[in-house]
Amino acid sequence: MSxxxxxxxxxxxxxxxxxxxxxxxxxxxAPEGPEQGVPTDWHLAxxxxxAVGGVGLALFExxxxxxxxxxxxxxxxxxxxxxxxxxxxxxxxxxxxxTVPGVQIAHAGRKASTERTWVRRGAPLAPGEGHxxxxxxxxxxxxxxxxxxxxxxxxxxxxxxxxxxxxTARRAHAAGFKTVEVHGAHGYLIxxxxxxxxxxxxxxxxxxxxxxxxxxxxxxxxxxxxxxDELPLLFRISATDWLTxxxxxxxxxxxxxxxxxxxxxxxxxxxxxxxxSTGGNAPGARITAEPNYQVPIAERVKKETDLxxxxxxxxxxxxxxxxxxxSGRADAVLLARELLRSPYWANEAAKVLGAEPRWPNPYHRxx
Numbered sequence: 374m375s376x377x378x379x380x381x382x383x384x385x386x387x388x389x390x391x392x393x394x395x396x397x398x399x400x401x402x403a404p405e406g407p408e409q410g411v412p413t414d415w416h417l418a419x420x421x422x423x424a425v426g427g428v429g430l431a432l433f434e435x436x437x438x439x440x441x442x443x444x445x446x447x448x449x450x451x452x453x454x455x456x457x458x459x460x461x462x463x464x465x466x467x468x469x470x471x472t473v474p475g476v477q478i479a480h481a482g483r484k485a486s487t488e489r490t491w492v493r494r495g496a497p498l499a500p501g502e503g504h505x506x507x508x509x510x511x512x513x514x515x516x517x518x519x520x521x522x523x524x525x526x527x528x529x530x531x532x533x534x535x536x537x538x539x540x541t542a543r544r545a546h547a548a549g550f551k552t553v554e555v556h557g558a559h560g561y562l563i564x565x566x567x568x569x570x571x572x573x574x575x576x577x578x579x580x581x582x583x584x585x586x587x588x589x590x591x592x593x594x595x596x597x598x599x600x601x602d603e604l605p606l607l608f609r610i611s612a613t614d615w616l617t618x619x620x621x622x623x624x625x626x627x628x629x630x631x632x633x634x635x636x637x638x639x640x641x642x643x644x645x646x647x648x649x650s651t652g653g654n655a656p657g658a659r660i661t662a663e664p665n666y667q668v669p670i671a672e673r674v675k676k677e678t679d680l681x682x683x684x685x686x687x688x689x690x691x692x693x694x695x696x697x698x699x700s701g702r703a704d705a706v707l708l709a710r711e712l713l714r715s716p717y718w719a720n721e722a723a724k725v726l727g728a729e730p731r732w733p734n735p736y737h738r739x740x
Contacts, residue, residue, distance in 0.1 A: 410450030427719030442480035482562030559653030
């Protein structure tokens with residue numbers, strides 16, 4: 374029996390295998406008008422192909438809780454009825470083909486208002502440029518020299534954001550999602566609050582570990598309050614800024630020790646799995662990207678806490694993925710670029726590992 378193709382139950386939801394599709398922005402929604410942020414036929418085809426290909430859980434791309442929370446003007450959002458209806462249509466397709474639909478709810482913070490990645494390499498859009506707007510953040514610190522300086526959020530604005538995350542979670546349930554993932558990684562708003570590199574506040578939302586984690590924990594509590602008890606809640610984290618691993622860098626950031634400590638706080642508040650990535654908050658951080666390079670921090674969280682974990686990072690081979698799960702280093706693997714290249718990777722991996730591929734009936738000749 375392949376460990377990679379054993380079901381995993383989180384609360385009342387049983388995911389049929391441990392091959393999950395990570396959230397990947399498609400930059401393919403309308404930037405303005407009544408279809409702003411609305412999933413399209415592209416998203417149906419994109420997510421649907423991976424469901425047909427056998428992934429156990431599929432996470433929609435970073436889905437903004439407000440218009441100014443999008444990474445780019447072309448991102449998805451879930452703050453109105455039209456968006457909710459379009460998500461529901463796609464979720465029905467995913468569920469019908471045995472894939473658990475999930476959504477990553479997000480706010481881009483100081484990294485908001487950028488071009489699509491294939492246009493000027495995702496360069497920042499200044500307010501009034503194209504469809505650009507003024508980004509916000511925990512502190513008035515731009516991501517890099519080319520980026521717009523964000524407006525520092527007030528306490529009242531922070532509380533409004535907490536409510537927006539909760540409102541989006543309500544809509545996610547109404548749209549048929551079976552899991553919600555709070556996006557706290559890759560230099561976006563929640564990650565910005567967590568890290569001393571990007572959070573220079575001196576009020577109760579900055580300074581100490583307790584202060585810097587306050588916003589994230591308030592979001593988790595608000596989401597968990599409205600998200601049904603029987604459904605799992607995930608949290609995606611950048612487990613390190615990759616600054617302390619390079620002590621000559623001279624910048625202070627979020628660390629693996631912080632992640633282990635924070636994971637215990639998340640678990641106590643009803644988070645069911647930590648989706649463990651790294652980086653994205655400190656430009657120029659030195660990262661040695663190689664197969665499994667992010668697995669050790671997921672393994673550490675799993676060993677030192679009671680929180681299940683997902684592992685990511687250049688996981689491309691079925692035997693590699695099998696070893697990660699079978700050895701207990703992680704409870705699931707989340708694939709991104711490899712699933713862009715190979716939509717049917719999960720079913721092909723099942724054949725390699727001696728498990729049963731999950732082909733839909735119209736594809737029975739593939740068996």
